[in-house]
Amino acid sequence: MRINARSAGILALLPAVAACTHNYPGPPASEFGEANRQTMAAQVVDPDPQYDTLNPPTSGEHAGQAAERYRTDKVKQPVRQTTSSGSGGPQ
Template sequence: MTSDRTLPALLLALLVTGCATPDGKFYMGGKDNFGEANRQTMAAQIIDPDPRYDTAVPDGNGAHAAAALERYRTDKVKKPERVRTSRDLAGAASGAAGPN
């Protein structure tokens, strides 16, 4: 009858020791690591209020911007180049089977 309780107790002891570190402290549920993933995620979303960059901010061209704005106001915007794709590539991307 004791062998029926020995095996589950041995398995439980092995599972519990899996959570212990070499210094004897338990890894799971400690005050120092609880919620650490959440804190790291929140810290990654904070924007630096005074950023320092290695390179200088590129200079703008006011005359170029003014000309672009004037073209926009007079409806003479430069048309972008049309990008063409092949028929087979478009059919494959949409999941449609092409002719065999």
């Protein structure tokens, strides 16, 4: 079996590359993927929610009025909200 110079060079560098992996400055393997696990946990619905009342307060009259406005195309426009105030840029 013949080994050319290129293969011999690659084989000689393998121990050096393997040694570099032990000094990797990243987090330990046990913390790898922690951000993904935290994001997934934040999206899970509470399996046993606790509410102050069994049924939230509702109004059938208001719901009926809203449905009628929708059918007659007279929906109330929402009030415009601003999120910031201040002056404009330099003039």
